Amino acid sequence: MILLLCVMALATLLGAFGAFFLKLGSAHFSLHPLKLLRNWQFLLGGCLYAASIPVYLFVLSRLPLSITYPLTSMQYIWVFLLSAIFLKERVHIWRWAGVCLIIGGITLLSL
Secondary structure, eight states, X not given: OHHHHHHHHHHHHHXXXXXXXXXXXXXXXXXXXHHHHHOHHHHHHHHHHHHXXXXXXXXXXXXXXXXXXXXTTHHHHHHHHHHHHHSOOOOOHHHHHHHHHHHHHHXXXXX
């Protein structure tokens, strides 16, 4: 069970980095196909999102949906941390409280 939770953390981390790089790539986003292919941040974000899918499916095949799906909320925590650290987004006390509630919920689900 612990190994599956670690694999699920990896899936959510891949998804969070996907969102992070999509955010960076969105600054130069264009629907023009050639410009889109040159936007390495946007492409990396999409690839990371895509890479998280088979990892998530692996966990989903071994744990009940009622446990696996709520664990995807770990992605919110990773995005929160990436945004605060690398994008220098302001973090208010209520956001920290929300992260603590998510961690508490994940802990309760995992027991």
